[in-house]
Amino acid sequence: MIGPKPSSSKKTTSKKRSTRKPKVVEHPLSSEKLFTNREVGWLHFNRRVLTEAEDARNPLLERLRFLSISSSNMDEFFMKRVGGLKRQVAYGISPKSADGQTPSQQLATIRQIVIPTVQEQDRCFEKNLKPALAENSIFLLKWADLTAKEKELVKKYYQRNVFPVLTPLSVDPGHPFPFISNLSTSLGVTLKHPERDEKLFARVKIPKVLPQWIRVNPEAVTYRFVSLVEVIRENLADLFPSMQVIGAMAFRLTRNADSEHDQEDTEDLLETIEEELRQRRFAEVVRLEHGPNPDPWMIEFLMSELELAEEYIYELRGELDYTDLNMIYDLDLPKLKYEPWTPLVPPALTVEDASGFFSAIKAQDHLLHHPYESFSSTVEKFIRFASEDPKVLAIKMTLYRTGDNSPFIKSLIRAAEAGKQVVCLVELKARFDEERNIYWAQELENAGVHVVYGVVGLKTHAKTSLVVRQEAEGLRCYCHIGTGNYNVTTSRFYTDLGLLTAREEITNEVVEFFHYLTGRSLKNSYDKLLVAPVNMFPRFKAMIEREGEHAKAGRPSQIIAKFNNMEENDIAMSLYQASQKGTEVDLIVRGFCCMRPRVPGLSDRVRVTSIIGRFLEHSRIFYFRNGAQDPLDGDFYMGSADWMYRNLHARVEAIVPILDRGLKEKIWEILQLSLKDQRQTWQMTADGDYTQRKASNEVGVQQVLMQLTKQRVKNIEESASSSDS
Template identity: 40%
Template sequence: MTRPAHIAHLADPDDDPFGPEASDRYFNRELSWLAFNRRVLEEACNPAHPLLERLRFLSISGSNLDEFFMVRVAGLKGQQLKEVDRRSADGLTAGQQLGAITEEADALMASQQAVWGDLRNALDEARLHVLRRDEVDAEATEWLETHFREQIFPILTPQALDPAHPFPFIPNKGLSVIFDLVRRSDKEPVRELVMLPVSAARFVRIPGEPARYVTIESILKRFAPLLFPGYEIGGAAAFRVLRDSDMEIDEEAEDLVRYFANAIKRRRRGRVIRLELETGMPEALAAVLKSELGKTDAIITESGNLLGIGDLDTIVDENRPDLKFPPYVPRFPERIREFGGDCFAAIRAKDIIVHHPYESFDVVLEYLKQAAIDPDVIAIKQTLYRAGKQPAVINALIAAAEAGKSVTAVVELRARFDEEQNIYWASALERAGVQVVYGFLEWKTHAKVSMVVRREGGKFRTYCHFGTGNYHPVTARIYTDLSFFTADARIGRDAAQLFNYVTGYVEPVDIAKVSLSPRDLRSDLLALIDTEIANVRAGLPGGVWAKMNSLVDPAIIDKLYEASGAGVEVELIIRGICCLRPGVPGMSENIRVKSVIGRFLEHSRIFAFGNGAALPNDGARVFISSADWMPRNFDRRVEYMLPIENPTVHDQVLDQVMVANLIDTEQSWELEPDGRYVRDEPGDKPFNLHRYFMINPSLSGRGAAIGASDAVPTLSLRRRR
């Protein structure tokens, strides 16, 4: 068995203590992520998308790559510098992974620049211009000079680079321009550095139509003589810095909030991980930057003529509806409407599943707002992982506390890049009288759970919301997620134990329905797959269908390989990282893996197991979860997995959401045994799952699907290759 082509050159099998089997059984996690980001970039080339949406995909690919370097590459660099003898599941050292990552990331960045060149030409044709240096006419030059003098010049601080002026600190994601100057008076060479403030707009729009943008760094270069009077401008070039943004946790920390506040400050000064140089930078200037910023073995790249591809999102905001997806307004769940907007009455009548973003996140807000003002509500408990900057959820919890209810909020301080916002919300909640808890020090609380305890007829009834996504009103409009509402008493008791586990370290006992990590989620999943193996060996049908963001965990992957060998049909929808190799004879020939990339970000986690049924809706077990199948989700996070047992909701999740993902042909990529992703051919009857859910009735409503060509067939245990 040979290694996949894209990692075959990375390690000598004779030097690999894992043996060649390790690299044959698993794809490398980091390279799989880079492959995902390349699929995102490919959407920027998709002619089916409007032009500014293509630019959005390019911007996302740039922001994604920045975060990858700031976290994942930074972690590997740390291992390498500390000489940590740890290998990836596929048998590679940190150094070998960094070598492969650098090669692939360089190719990806080159592709981003090429795509930007193509999109820039297309934007020109659409009368939306990002001007090149020679395209700025006299009138625009006059306006830009005034803008520079009034809006940019006052916030710039040039700094000489000489023995009396040490090289300044460049912040994370900092964009700067370095100049070689010659003083006219004595012909003395001078080197200057100008950092561009993060508060300054990256792209400056010239007033009028058509839309014309100019980058701030090109404006600085053009009007540098105004900043440096008495000097000749020799050379000038932009550069950008990415720093280590991961945070190590001190398990001895006594004040977690203060610790994280200080850690955020330290993160801004993390070691340089990547130094991006503008293409064509004079060698003398490049040498200075490499000497000053490359001391910690930073990865140095020439990144084209536009550094910071992620900043293109500014131009995406241009008011050109003709160049964007048609606006989509989510529906409010019909089940709630049927009860006059009374969330609790609707949930009491029947479990409800809500499908975001096709159905509005407002239903979650209404559930919390109603709880806040309902005199019969006694207590609210809520997890907050990423709540975003919009205060709707926070305001509802504050209103409940101010109304005299017992409110507990589990705020996760380690939600990466949201730490500062979460500290702010925690402070606001505490001031209002909310009991704020930060959970386990060594584990992140990633479960998305809300429970409301209400007095009804002299007794207490617990209402629960379990989500696959965050309580984040903004991402809920672009991420596909599920919200499950129930008043099932058994699930309510399980939810109460989950909260007690996080807030008081009280070990759950006699859990009825919910699986929890790091307690038993992995073992429960392994047992479910074992049941499918046993069913097939007993002559019964067997199948596993799972949808998630990432599949990394070796124990789960090995169990899926075992299931494939036993004849279990396994179909996986994995948007991002997949370390499992599908379709390999003798190991995974019964496993199919696909990735869906489209208008919305597929984020829901759904797991289904055939359970010996001839047809899944005759008895398959269906679960929703907050967890991907990764070691961190099983071992270092508090997560949940919940069975969906209400027959109506069960069929909605399985026969609608799951099947639509499985049969999508317009936004899907198939993972090949060698690690390549191949875009699906739409075929004679193309199916787009995002369009299907935008034009069809909500899961929580009534009515048949419309559009015969978009109808979703019943899921069968027979392969659909």
């Protein structure tokens, strides 16, 4: 643990406070001045991700990966957020955002921010990354940059591997405009018949089944690549013999992924989601990206065929899809990447038999911090042992995004085949994972697992699992409650927390929680758990208001919350009021935050920071001082929900209190390190912008936590070894 221990040092207790009660201000500002815009906040977040690509302190290939992430993020933003706003405009719906903008105004604002961001992406690639890659013998070339021998080799590769896959589609009275799928890259080709004057359009899809960058010298020490788009462009004459190829332009479409189906009726939910997936392929276009120096005739033709206005057209000077560069990141060049990190296993959970594993959980609660601590050797093992242990009678679990080839699915199927009672809630409406979740739901049902699809009208976003075990003294329940998905892949680069516990005051309520999910229980009297949409919102609001009353009375008052996004206006107003009464409020929000910090008279004591780094900050932690002199005597919570309207009111979420003092120390350490970080942190300003902390000699909070995890495990092992000897 860094610094003095809170429970034993006066330095970490509250400073002497003035006995004068702070004046509470009823702030006269309109809602437009109270809140920032959600869409703008998200675009600011993605700009922070892009800054990591520009930051020379990061390893070169990691910078390339951050560029790819910023590009992928922008794709999702257009599919989900721009698509939804565009649909509102088309339907004549004009709800105002928290800061008072109509959908049309927000779309105009988005474009004003996206254009310079896209230009910055291109500058980062062309001016920063490509030259730096070349200095490290990685060359991303144009066709003209290839030697004669290289062109000959690539031509042979094209004829053998690319040409047979391509399908040129022309448009004329006998051939309608082709369907162009979402996020696919195409070459638009302008053709002319040698005996006619009119121009013709043809489209050549760039096949994603092939490598998007072709290595032209696989046997050499250096890495020389040319893009597949460039190679196809240079060989178009082979696709259109005897026709004149006047010009070619690469372009890419983004389609709306915002659902317009009413999914209240869960009787036909599976069929509804399957139909939605089919329709998504044909959804309206929300963005057309094209390369530099476009043919005006082709742009006009595409706009007409796609029924797309000019404000949805974006010109790119660099690559159309920076996610294609992931194959360059995958090169075996460890010196150009972060030092590899292998998650460590808490010594108490290294046992390799089910009885010992469950005994370790029964003996004490375990708070797991991923990816610093292993997900596979703890949470995955929890479900695997439960599926194999003959003493386990039942397993219940929620699945939101589980990934391909999931070991959790295999364990649940194995448990069902062994005759155990297995219940799995599969969330079919997890955006962009619907198809995968439908597949796994059907596989589970075929194996005899009881599959349910959640509560009517609500997405189930909670990360919970329950194991019921027959023991000598009777049935005992064990549970896991986490902040992240049951997904082995993302657990390696998302920071998340998970609690393994056998405390009856918690497991008894988790049993009731699953009855709510599967049996439509109307229980609303949870004592320990915060469950959305049952009691979470009023409990959070009450705890915030309680902090304000503590501050007003001169008692220690502090709120620290760490999560992904913030836009619940009632919670924000309560935080403003607590700040005005004297409560210190720190929000560590990775993505967007719609509050305005440090506004005089409104939010003087509210600070908002954002941490961006090699791991995606995903954990949700909530701390309330509750008048305690020692901060460890305050209230600690963790779970699945952000402070967003959808999480608190329109999803099923679960948050659990941390009761063990040692685990409180662990969370306090995470929060304090996050607040003090000078390397990976951005500070939000009152106008919604961010400034970066740039201490060049500081080690970032994520690196510190890796070092602390190593030291903690080493200390425990040395202590155990000393005891044995």
